[in-house]
Amino acid sequence: MRVIIVIPARLCSTRLPEKPLALLEGVPLVVHTYEAARRVPGVERVIVAADDVRIVDTVRGFGGDAMITSTEHRSGTDRLAEVERHIDADVYVNLQCDEPLVRPGDIAMMLDAMRENEAIACATLFHRIDEVEAKRPSVVKVVVGAGGAALYFSRAPIPYPREGLFAEYRKHVGIYAYRRDLLKRYAGLAVPMEERAESLEQLRLLHAGVRMHAFEVERTGPGVDTPEDLENVRRILRGEAPIDEARGALGRVRLVITDVDGVLTDGGLYYDATGESLKRFHVRDGVAVKLLHDAGIKVAAVSGRDSAAVRARLTELGFDKMLLGVDDKARACEELFSSFGCSGAEAIFLGDDSQDLPGFEVCGLSFAPSDAHAGVRSRATAVLDACGGSGALREVADLVCSARRS
Numbered sequence: 001m002r003v004i005i006v007i008p009a010r011l012c013s014t015r016l017p018e019k020p021l022a023l024l025e026g027v028p029l030v031v032h033t034y035e036a037a038r039r040v041p042g043v044e045r046v047i048v049a050a051d052d053v054r055i056v057d058t059v060r061g062f063g064g065d066a067m068i069t070s071t072e073h074r075s076g077t078d079r080l081a082e083v084e085r086h087i088d089a090d091v092y093v094n095l096q097c098d099e100p101l102v103r104p105g106d107i108a109m110m111l112d113a114m115r116e117n118e119a120i121a122c123a124t125l126f127h128r129i130d131e132v133e134a135k136r137p138s139v140v141k142v143v144v145g146a147g148g149a150a151l152y153f154s155r156a157p158i159p160y161p162r163e164g165l166f167a168e169y170r171k172h173v174g175i176y177a178y179r180r181d182l183l184k185r186y187a188g189l190a191v192p193m194e195e196r197a198e199s200l201e202q203l204r205l206l207h208a209g210v211r212m213h214a215f216e217v218e219r220t221g222p223g224v225d226t227p228e229d230l231e232n233v234r235r236i237l238r239g240e241a242p243i244d245e246a247r248g249a250l251g252r253v254r255l256v257i258t259d260v261d262g263v264l265t266d267g268g269l270y271y272d273a274t275g276e277s278l279k280r281f282h283v284r285d286g287v288a289v290k291l292l293h294d295a296g297i298k299v300a301a302v303s304g305r306d307s308a309a310v311r312a313r314l315t316e317l318g319f320d321k322m323l324l325g326v327d328d329k330a331r332a333c334e335e336l337f338s339s340f341g342c343s344g345a346e347a348i349f350l351g352d353d354s355q356d357l358p359g360f361e362v363c364g365l366s367f368a369p370s371d372a373h374a375g376v377r378s379r380a381t382a383v384l385d386a387c388g389g390s391g392a393l394r395e396v397a398d399l400v401c402s403a404r405r406s
Helices: 029-038 053-061 076-084 104-116 180-186 193-198 203-207 227-237 243-251 284-294 308-317 329-340 354-362 374-379 392-405
Strands: 003-009 045-050 066-068 091-095 122-129 141-144 150-154 169-179 213-216 255-258 298-303 321-324 347-350 365-368
Touching: 003 029, 003 076, 029 045, 029 053, 029 091, 029 104, 045 053, 045 076, 053 066, 076 091, 076 169, 076 180, 091 104, 091 180, 104 122, 104 169, 104 213, 122 141, 141 169, 141 213, 150 203, 169 180, 169 213, 180 203, 193 203, 243 392, 255 329, 255 392, 284 298, 284 308, 284 392, 298 329, 308 321, 321 329, 329 347, 329 354, 347 354, 347 392, 354 374, 365 374
Parallel strands: 003 045, 003 091, 045 066, 122 213, 255 298, 255 347, 298 321, 347 365
Antiparallel strands: 091 169, 122 169, 141 150
16 A cells, blocks of 8 residues: 655644744744654655745755645645645545644554555544533544544534533544545535534535544644644643643642742731731732632642631631641642542642642642742742732632633
8 A cells, every 4th residue: 555645734824824834943843744754654755735835945955855736725635635646646644734743653553444444445533632622612523433433523512511411522633544536536525514614624525425434542742723832832842731731630620729828928927016927918819719719619728837817818818728737738638639529630739838849749730939949830830920929829710710711
């Protein structure tokens, strides 16, 4: 079976102008994808099919293979069909240029299945996602039937969980393999209403009655469709947590736990005439507690210090529970998990000093104010823009509520 991988590349992009030429670690996006494609075993040729000479020159400048195709194509598969008229093969793989983190093994698995079963005329990939990611219109979902047949693709969360019933969601990975006979037919197929409405080229095949086989793979790296996606891939290449994973984890949060000194306060101690220590809290954190409560999230405080003034302020703010004067913050967090019926993976810990690190270890996410100790900042999931006592809890509340809306 002679296979070529075609990487359609269009210079103009509404959401990310000149996307194929965007740099990742100093190398253009399209070149990253090209190099990944070259690592797929059993492929005779990899070629970029571009609509602009700048893309062709860039790919060739890095030692790659590229050709100019029409600027009139509506989709990547239409561009693939033009390549088919010039280059002979049995199977053509459509690999979007915005998939720089594609795993060569996933494509190889799909091609092996086509070698073993000649009845598979078209194949693609998918992996499972959670409800938070499924609600994003930029994430294309697929419903897969018995035997692996793709039943429908949509930007909407399908299947719809009526009356709150559980639903499993599958994200479509935009990689296709076509046998030549099918690809020859593609350009002549009618463009259905569904394709125009969803802006999804694969619906043209389903509308025409073509059976598309969908193979499940492990969760893949994100594609690049927006500036946020580009930054996400940059983070992954630098070894940092992907934005999507962080957003998904934030969307599952049921409990926020915070230290007091250095987080809710600026860490300073002020004494009145009687020698009683006073602490300065920020008014924004009161709004934060209300936002979290409105989202159904519990809020608790864990601190090594205890005072009547702190207890009064936390009660006024509306904290659901406070564990003050504790020595073991990990154990205190576990007590809170039990009290509120949640797991550590569903909890956030905010801390600023080394005594807070045990809380970081047992909670799924951890945040440090921008003025926290350097060692604590390096161990946190993320560092906040706010300093301690300057609305750090409000910043976390905004992140959590935003993730739930996205």
